[in-house]
Amino acid sequence: MSIGDSLSVVNATKYYKKYKAVDSVNLSVNKSEFLTILGPSGSGKTSLLKLIAGFEELSSGSILLNTQDITLKKAYERNIGMLFQNYALFPHMTVFENVCYPLRIRKVPKDEVKKRVEEMLRLVHLEHFGERYPKQLSGGQQQRVALARAIVFNPPLLLLDEPLGALDKNLRQKMQIEIKHIQEKVGITTISVTHDQEEALTMSDRICVMNRGRIEQVDTPENLYKRPKNRFVAEFIGEINLIKGNVVGIEASKAKLKTLDSQMVTVEVENHQKDMKNTPMLLAVRPENIQIARDESEFQNTLKARVFETVYVGEAVKAKTQTITGQEITVKIPSAISDGISCGKEVLLGWNDKDASLIADEASV
Structure with missing residues (x-):
């Protein structure tokens, strides 16, 4: 019908x-x-x-x-x-x-x-x-x-x-x-x-x-x-981390982004985004897509950060971290594996290329 x-x-x-x-x-x-x-x-x-x-x-x-x-x-x-x-x-x-x-x-x-x-x-x-x-x-x-x-x-x-x-x-x-x-x-x-x-x-x-x-x-x-x-859409729909950086190169379907504290990350890009070399961009990645890495080989991308706040929300712990230059990144860790995440702890944040996207840094335009 x-x-x-x-x-x-x-x-x-x-x-x-x-x-x-x-x-x-x-x-x-x-x-x-x-x-x-x-x-x-x-x-x-x-x-x-x-x-x-x-x-x-x-x-x-x-x-x-x-x-x-x-x-x-x-x-x-x-x-x-x-x-x-x-x-x-x-x-x-x-x-x-x-x-x-x-x-x-x-x-x-x-x-x-x-x-x-x-x-x-x-x-x-x-x-x-x-x-x-x-x-x-x-x-x-x-x-x-x-x-x-x-x-x-x-x-x-x-x-x-x-x-x-x-x-x-x-x-x-x-x-x-x-x-x-x-x-x-x-x-x-x-x-x-x-x-x-x-x-x-x-x-x-x-x-x-x-x-x-x-x-x-x-x-x-x-x-x-x-x-x-x-x-606007990124911030309105759910929680998201927006990591500032500059696109320094594009190979095939991946862009290389240099963050403000000179750490390098990669991200999958769409066809219309392949002409944005030397462009200020925001790496958008959801808190649940970031994990605490054991070493740099575990994920395609890693960033060094320090935990400055943890919030227990039942099924997960939200850990707020900060990079060397003060970029705040929130991580959502399942409660069952959140032991050892405490304020002041240095961590290695990890995620894969497919779990992030690039959007224009409108504040830099």
Whole structure:
């Protein structure tokens, strides 16, 4: 079953008086894809969602749903499903009545209404809750009712606005997987807005990272995490070390980087990065990809450093280290093998070429 359509946002710009909330955004969402728009407060992600939903009018640009221009259509004319953070359920209606409401206002025949509502309640595992009222349900159950109501009328697109923000952490993690499974089963094209990185990485086929009204990078969760395109994305998605240096040579698919304290490291580079010799760059490497090396032959890259702080975080110990020139590098070591890591200890940090990437040192440009 697949009820979704593709979506294209073309040169979308939105002004609020003189403030440009969305700045020349181009975005394509594939049929049946789950795409998350991720960014900090004020990045333009919610404004972009409102433009797609029809709650706000574009200042310029266009929006196409399955190649049909819907730019000038009102929100109710777009027939898009919506799931809000507060669920927006009708408290005086039962679960069954809430879910069937979109069908009734569309004049769907009664026997068809009953069939489709029962099908939706089975899909969200609430087939025995049809006669209950929202106040008799848990937060997670209320959210599933809201999801069923949002997709019962087979919309071409489902929009989620911070859908898990009202739930506690454990329930939020459970619902991330549950919503993703339902989305995959139904095949509906879905766009979600969140500021929660873990939620975006868990649920999405692709993630669109926004900052100051512009798109910084659109990519798969794995590529965003392993190959951030710039400093903003690198620092916004998870923890990362950015080691300053200068590219002194490139051989085949590897660049040689000389760090500020004259230590040499290598890193795999992409084709478009092969003309950056003598360029200041940042070596981006995640804390969990760095280990404490026994000697320089154990890894393709090593750096000498001294531990100045350790933090126990349960499954791991975060060791903050410093090189001779003061470059701080955080290492995440599994707790089971963290014995002997203490403040003041000199260590050899090690990682392999494939576990790092290069991004432009924008401060040096």
